[in-house]
Amino acid sequence: xxxxxxxxxxxxxxxxxxxxxxxxxxxxxxxxxxxxxxxxxxxxxxxxxxxxxxxxxxxxxxxxxxxxxxxxxxxxxxxxxxxxxxxxxx
Numbered sequence: 001x002x003x004x005x006x007x008x009x010x011x012x013x014x015x016x017x018x019x020x021x022x023x024x025x026x027x028x029x030x031x032x033x034x035x036x037x038x039x040x041x042x043x044x045x046x047x048x049x050x051x052x053x054x055x056x057x058x059x060x061x062x063x064x065x066x067x068x069x070x071x072x073x074x075x076x077x078x079x080x081x082x083x084x085x086x087x088x089x090x
Contacts, residue, residue: 001064004086012058015084025049025089046073051088
């Protein structure tokens with residue numbers, strides 16, 4: 001199964017529209033860090049995936065019906081949700 005990530009958005013359809021395929025956590029971290037650094041250098045850090053899957057039957061088949069929170073630290077806050085993935089890696 002492909003490893004997928006999508007940004008956190010208000011509507012599921014809006015979130016799914018941002019879906020990208022990644023090679024794994026290291027690739028995801030690199031891509032998200034570059035995206036954030038392009039407009040707010042050094043703002044976001046410690047990007048990780050929480051090992052707490054959420055079942056969601058509304059998701060397309062390629063998501064396998066599951067989402068994991070992708071969180072990061074920024075603006076003085078720890079573990080803020082920035083998106084979802086369909087896989088967990090440490």
